Amino acid sequence: MGFLAGQTLVFSFPMKVLASGSIVGKREKQGPLGPYFQQVMEKDDLGEKCWEKAERRMTERAIHTALANGNLSKQDIDLIIGGDLLNQIITANFIAAKFDSPFFGIYGACSTFVEGLILASTAIEGGYGEKVLVFTSSHYQTAERQYRTPLEYGDQYPPYKQWTVTGAGAVVVGKQGQGVQITHATPGKVMDWGQKDPNDLGCAMAPAAAETILQHLKDLRIDFKDYDLVLTGDLGKEGLKIVRKLLNQEGIDPGDKLNDCGAMVYSSKQKVGAGGSGCAASAVVFDSYLVPGLLQGRFKKVLLIATGALFSPLTYNQGETIPCVAHAIALSAPGQEG
Amino acid sequence: MGFLAGQTLVFSFPMKVLASGSIVGKREKQGPLGPYFQQVMEKDDLGEKCWEKAERRMTERAIHTALANGNLSKQDIDLIIGGDLLNQIITANFIAAKFDSPFFGIYGACSTFVEGLILASTAIEGGYGEKVLVFTSSHYQTAERQYRTPLEYGDQYPPYKQWTVTGAGAVVVGKQGQGVQITHATPGKVMDWGQKDPNDLGCAMAPAAAETILQHLKDLRIDFKDYDLVLTGDLGKEGLKIVRKLLNQEGIDPGDKLNDCGAMVYSSKQKVGAGGSGCAASAVVFDSYLVPGLLQGRFKKVLLIATGALFSPLTYNQGETIPCVAHAIALSAPGQEG
Numbered sequence: 001m002g003f004l005a006g007q008t009l010v011f012s013f014p015m016k017v018l019a020s021g022s023i024v025g026k027r028e029k030q031g032p033l034g035p036y037f038q039q040v041m042e043k044d045d046l047g048e049k050c051w052e053k054a055e056r057r058m059t060e061r062a063i064h065t066a067l068a069n070g071n072l073s074k075q076d077i078d079l080i081i082g083g084d085l086l087n088q089i090i091t092a093n094f095i096a097a098k099f100d101s102p103f104f105g106i107y108g109a110c111s112t113f114v115e116g117l118i119l120a121s122t123a124i125e126g127g128y129g130e131k132v133l134v135f136t137s138s139h140y141q142t143a144e145r146q147y148r149t150p151l152e153y154g155d156q157y158p159p160y161k162q163w164t165v166t167g168a169g170a171v172v173v174g175k176q177g178q179g180v181q182i183t184h185a186t187p188g189k190v191m192d193w194g195q196k197d198p199n200d201l202g203c204a205m206a207p208a209a210a211e212t213i214l215q216h217l218k219d220l221r222i223d224f225k226d227y228d229l230v231l232t233g234d235l236g237k238e239g240l241k242i243v244r245k246l247l248n249q250e251g252i253d254p255g256d257k258l259n260d261c262g263a264m265v266y267s268s269k270q271k272v273g274a275g276g277s278g279c280a281a282s283a284v285v286f287d288s289y290l291v292p293g294l295l296q297g298r299f300k301k302v303l304l305i306a307t308g309a310l311f312s313p314l315t316y317n318q319g320e321t322i323p324c325v326a327h328a329i330a331l332s333a334p335g336q337e338g
Numbered sequence: 339m340g341f342l343a344g345q346t347l348v349f350s351f352p353m354k355v356l357a358s359g360s361i362v363g364k365r366e367k368q369g370p371l372g373p374y375f376q377q378v379m380e381k382d383d384l385g386e387k388c389w390e391k392a393e394r395r396m397t398e399r400a401i402h403t404a405l406a407n408g409n410l411s412k413q414d415i416d417l418i419i420g421g422d423l424l425n426q427i428i429t430a431n432f433i434a435a436k437f438d439s440p441f442f443g444i445y446g447a448c449s450t451f452v453e454g455l456i457l458a459s460t461a462i463e464g465g466y467g468e469k470v471l472v473f474t475s476s477h478y479q480t481a482e483r484q485y486r487t488p489l490e491y492g493d494q495y496p497p498y499k500q501w502t503v504t505g506a507g508a509v510v511v512g513k514q515g516q517g518v519q520i521t522h523a524t525p526g527k528v529m530d531w532g533q534k535d536p537n538d539l540g541c542a543m544a545p546a547a548a549e550t551i552l553q554h555l556k557d558l559r560i561d562f563k564d565y566d567l568v569l570t571g572d573l574g575k576e577g578l579k580i581v582r583k584l585l586n587q588e589g590i591d592p593g594d595k596l597n598d599c600g601a602m603v604y605s606s607k608q609k610v611g612a613g614g615s616g617c618a619a620s621a622v623v624f625d626s627y628l629v630p631g632l633l634q635g636r637f638k639k640v641l642l643i644a645t646g647a648l649f650s651p652l653t654y655n656q657g658e659t660i661p662c663v664a665h666a667i668a669l670s671a672p673g674q675e676g
């Protein structure tokens with residue numbers, strides 16, 4: 001049995017990343033992380049009649065890649081945990097219907113990926129089987145038309161707005177075996193600093209990210225020097241600046257160890273505002289950049305904090321603010337002490 | 339550490355229902371379970387300007403009642419797990435923002451309540467703290483306008499359609515202490531038998547309910563005679579008939595032990611089609627009927643199977659079917675052997 005240190009769960013044994021896989025769109029492949037992305041969609045609609053079906057097919061590819069990478073079949077999976085940005089998490093639900101394993105749907109907006117990894121880890125710690133599949137996705141076309149305006153409206157694009165990453169990631173977390181280790185988890189509190197602009201979600205999420213990072217460091221009595229890299233999920237460039245400022249206010253200088261998955265996905269030449277957002281931001285960076293980096297010895301320890309703006313077009317129209325959440329997991333290289 | 343028997347998690351110690359609370363609307367109070375419901379809304383809008391805010395306020399009341407019933411304060415809660423029927427689970431997210439505890443949002447349509455109880459139990463089993471708060475809600479007004487048509491359209495009401503229960507339930511699950519016990523959990527697979535009619539969700543969910551019940555009995559090598567009561571979540575009267583038929587086909591006669599929370603909430607005189615539906619159906623029956631029944635010795639063992647139609651208005655318009663899921667927990671009276 002693991003135990004709680006403050007708000008942080010210390011697992012009794014490191015959870016293993018037994019397999020992972022991801023897929024991205026063309027725009028993501030053209031960004032700075034392009035060389036790391038192994039699987040790219042030939043077209044963002046994948047030949048489907050609607051964007052939602054394309055997102056589903058894309059996500060299935062990521063899952064099949066993960067299973068293939070781990071020499072696993074669908075039958076090896078004891079439990080599935082998944083979610084996405086769409087109303088009623090339709091991508092996840094329809095995919096789960098094709099599996100013969102129990103499924104838990106989750107919704108944490110863009111924090112979904114790490115929420116899933118934490119729930120998978122606690123389930124395994126609690127004795128729920130050997131292998132849990134976690135997956136998530138986001139698609140620029142499906143997200144924009146649901147959360148903001150249909151693209152055909154030609155809405156103006158302010159420089160602080162982010163661009164939803166088209167991509168999906170899947171991970172099999174397990175008990176036995178070799179792989180990148182998940183040693184600690186710090187689930188986040190929902191924070192609401194009164195931000196109301198759906199085009200400025202990085203700003204809305206920054207306090208939640210800072211809070212979870214600070215809580216994690218305090219709970220384990222550690223510092224930025226204990227990590228090679230601390231990556232937030234999808235704050236984008238503007239949100240990242242705010243987190244840096246909030247950490248500075250607490251006397252912490254993250255230096256060049258702090259970065260953001262969304263900000264890393266696109267270059268400034270790609271004209272995508274403040275960078276990437278979406279559930280896929282942290283999921284594709286995890287699979288393509290963090291896991292290989294930890295396996296190949298480029299990093300020993302990484303803290304990943306997926307950030308979620310719990311934004312709703314309905315409550316926005318009702319004049320409400322945007323509550324946010326950020327969940328963190330500590331990753332370490334195989335064999336590395338937690 | 340618990341262990342998996344087939345698809346069923348056998349907890350290493352019984353999880354305790356340390357506190358619970360609920361609230362219902364007037365229509366629910368007028369139904370057959372009326373005498374059991376302790377807290378009733380004076381008006382379905384609770385004086386709020388929109389139905390969504392009313393649902394939120396209603397749910398907060400259920401949570402405060404649960405905490406008060408358990409002599410607990412917000413500070414006692416290590417983790418919160420919640421979800422509801424609304425897009426982006428806005429009821430749950432906005433409520434979580436008022437707490438100072440970590441929060442996991444979940445979406446399992448009307449299976450949310452038991453999904454939450456299972457995740458809370460596995461988290462506790464895995465060492466995640468002592469007390470986890472689980473809550474869910476549904477509201478006739480918010481659900482109908484999101485999932486079907488605004489009520490003002492005066493849509494026709496076929497006899498097999500169900501009526502969304504207005505209500506909310508909250509439970510604190512814990513490790514130590516006295517209370518109704520959760521001894522086993524059988525999370526369900528997503529099933530899709532091709533049903534497409536959003537007015538006939540009981541029919542869509544019935545196969546998932548039957549599958550989870552059969553799996554649970556098989557995994558634990560037990561029979562209906564081992565339970566005093568087996569309650570599905572919100573199949574309504576039509577869905578319940580189908581489950582009965584599916585069980586009969588497997589040689590099982592549930593007799594009068596099988597019933598459905600949704601079907602129990604309203605009387606046929608109330609003209610609500612095939613009975614109740616919604617996340618609240620199982621949550622309010624759990625708090626008002628099952629927990630007192632187990633505490634007072636009317637039942638020794640109960641199986642509760644919350645059913646969820648993972649229905650989306652968008653995928654319906656895209657010609658898709660309605661996948662469904664059902665999650666079960668085994669409850670036993672305090673001191674009763676699991």
